[in-house]
Amino acid sequence: MHEYLAIVKTLTPVLKEGRSLDASWDQASSPLAKEITYGVLRDYYRLSAIVTTLVKKPLTDKNLDVKILILAGIYSVDHIRRPDYTSVNEVVSTATDIAKPWAKGIINGVLRNYLRARDEIVSGLVSDEALTNHPAWLAATIRSAWPQQADDIMLANNAHAPMTLRVNLSRGTRDEYLLALKDAGMAGRAGELSAAAIYLDEPASTEKLPGFKDGLVSVQDEASQLAIYVLAPLANEKILDACAAPGGKTGHILESAPGVALTALDIDPDRLQQIRQNLKRIDLPCDVIAGDLRKWQPGGGKFDRILLDAPCSATGIIRRHPDIKLLRRQSDIAKLVSAQTELLRAAFELLKEGGVLVYSTCSILPAENEGVISQFVAVTSAAQPEPIDFTWGLSTGIGRQLLPTTDRHDGFYYARLVKHSQKAQLESTAKKHSE
Numbered sequence: 549m550h551e552y553l554a555i556v557k558t559l560t561p562v563l564k565e566g567r568s569l570d571a572s573w574d575q576a577s578s579p580l581a582k583e584i585t586y587g588v589l590r591d592y593y594r595l596s597a598i599v600t601t602l603v604k605k606p607l608t609d610k611n612l613d614v615k616i617l618i619l620a621g622i623y624s625v626d627h628i629r630r631p632d633y634t635s636v637n638e639v640v641s642t643a644t645d646i647a648k649p650w651a652k653g654i655i656n657g658v659l660r661n662y663l664r665a666r667d668e669i670v671s672g673l674v675s676d677e678a679l680t681n682h683p684a685w686l687a688a689t690i691r692s693a694w695p696q697q698a699d700d701i702m703l704a705n706n707a708h709a710p711m712t713l714r715v716n717l718s719r720g721t722r723d724e725y726l727l728a729l730k731d732a733g734m735a736g737r738a739g740e741l742s743a744a745a746i747y748l749d750e751p752a753s754t755e756k757l758p759g760f761k762d763g764l765v766s767v768q769d770e771a772s773q774l775a776i777y778v779l780a781p782l783a784n785e786k787i788l789d790a791c792a793a794p795g796g797k798t799g800h801i802l803e804s805a806p807g808v809a810l811t812a813l814d815i816d817p818d819r820l821q822q823i824r825q826n827l828k829r830i831d832l833p834c835d836v837i838a839g840d841l842r843k844w845q846p847g848g849g850k851f852d853r854i855l856l857d858a859p860c861s862a863t864g865i866i867r868r869h870p871d872i873k874l875l876r877r878q879s880d881i882a883k884l885v886s887a888q889t890e891l892l893r894a895a896f897e898l899l900k901e902g903g904v905l906v907y908s909t910c911s912i913l914p915a916e917n918e919g920v921i922s923q924f925v926a927v928t929s930a931a932q933p934e935p936i937d938f939t940w941g942l943s944t945g946i947g948r949q950l951l952p953t954t955d956r957h958d959g960f961y962y963a964r965l966v967k968h969s970q971k972a973q974l975e976s977t978a979k980k981h982s983e
Contacts (some may be wrong), residue, residue: 551581552642555620556613558585562871564612569871580628587623588616589870590681590706595619597678601669602658614651617642621659632663681706685878686863693914697951701912701959704952705866705873711751712957714768714796715744716830718803722746725765728758741940741957742773744800763830768796771864771950771960772910775855778936778962779906781805785852790841790895793819795826797855802832811835811851813844842894850900858888860909860916864952864959881915888920896924896931901969904934909961912951917961918944925965934964 557574558581561567569589577585588595599618600606607615617639624635636659643651662669673679680687680702691698713736715725722738726746729736734752739745747770754760754767775797781787784807789798792812801810814820817838827834837844841856861884866872892907899905909916925931925946933946941950947963 550638550642550645551578551584552617552620552639553645554578554581555585555588556616556642556646559588559616560613562589562874563616564609566875568875569869584620584623584628586870587627588619589874590867591623592619592870592874593677593681593683594673594679595622597673597675598622598662598669599658601672602661603654611648611651613646614643614648614655617646617651617655618658621655622662625659625663636660636663682873683876686873686876689878689913690863693912694951700953701951704954705870707867707954709769709865709867709958710955711748711767712739712769713746713748713757714742714766714773714800715746716764716766716803717744718806719764725758732756732758739770739773739957742770742777745770745773747955761829763832766796766799766826766830768800769865769868769958771957772796773800774938774940774950774960774962775857775906775908776800776804777938778908778964779853779855779904781808781853783807785809786848786850787811788813788846788851788854788895788898790854790856791815791858791891792836793823795823797857798823798834799826799830799832801855802827802834803830811837811846813837813839813841815840842890844894846898850898850903852900852903854895854899854903854905855908856891856895856905857908857910858891858916858920860884860888860911861913862910864910864912864950864961867952868958881913885915885920888916889924892920892924893928896928896965896967899967901930901967903967905965905967907947907961907963907965910958911961912949912959914944917949917963918946921946921963921965930968932966932968934966936962936964 554574554577558572561572562569621639625632628635640652640656643649643655676687677684682702690701715722726736735749736746757765759765781801783805786809789812791814792798793814793816798812812823812834820836820838823836861876862872896905907921925933936948941948947961950957950960952959
């Protein structure tokens, strides 16, 4: 299939129906088509501003496919290493494939006008959306939350994400795996925050990774790997990985604390299949259960430790999922906060007295992070925040926040709560009254 036709078929559901990129991939997409698709989404607001400048009569919703071809064409001539005329000719010819041969002249004219006046057009872009490649509400929210770091955050969001590995330290050392990569003609460097993390110099298919099929290594961002250090699981403990799919943290728990009795719970039965596949690959046991944490009642009693990786805005992983910038709405945040609070309340009910609950998100928005935790602690006498004794990220009062970084880790938030016993709660209440 023509590359640009695959791009149109993939991006149309994203832009028209609000479907995620992961759910929209055209099976015929080539690596080049995927590169351009990601690039169009990553650069969407800038590209759209360029199209607005060049197209005299705005394209209607009915002609979204024509707009996508123009967006893909501009991205291609800017970023794909081949002659400009090759990209232009291929995009123009695709107008026939989408049954709109009449659009050939429009597409050709727009792309050639762009090539003739590229520097002038780009220098004339002044809107905040075009300059940041973020929707206005999100750029404003990031600046409000992180005024000193906002520019770096948005630059990182617009960058390519590195491919990060997690070495199975129960089966070998990181240094040994770095040597195995070298022997395979691949280069990588050790992460700075997780003892298991390796950043590949160049992305590679998992089939080429030494020992991947045998469970020696997995793909997982370094910020996500830090969950294991905050949770600090011990052998023989009963642990719940709530909202567990796709299972990266599930596998890390099993690799780090042999002998734990781990339950992986998720509401989406289809995504649980990813967990089962990973468990089979790393050859470690775990109970995998489909269920809604807010309604689920385990048969075997409460848990020593619970990891709640709550559904969130995913604003810390935009560089891996650039469609988030287009799909997320400002109104989504309040709905997410409500769901996160419900999940946190349900998870805490399943925790033993003296047990530890770790709340995490891949969001950088304080409302979903410290906002949720501080409100929960304020109304839950048994919930006691516990310091996270690491220097990575930024202290937020309760918990620590990692911000997305170019060529390094994603954005992630962690908080750690301990469940006080009833006696400790009474003593705490009595102390407050005496004061």
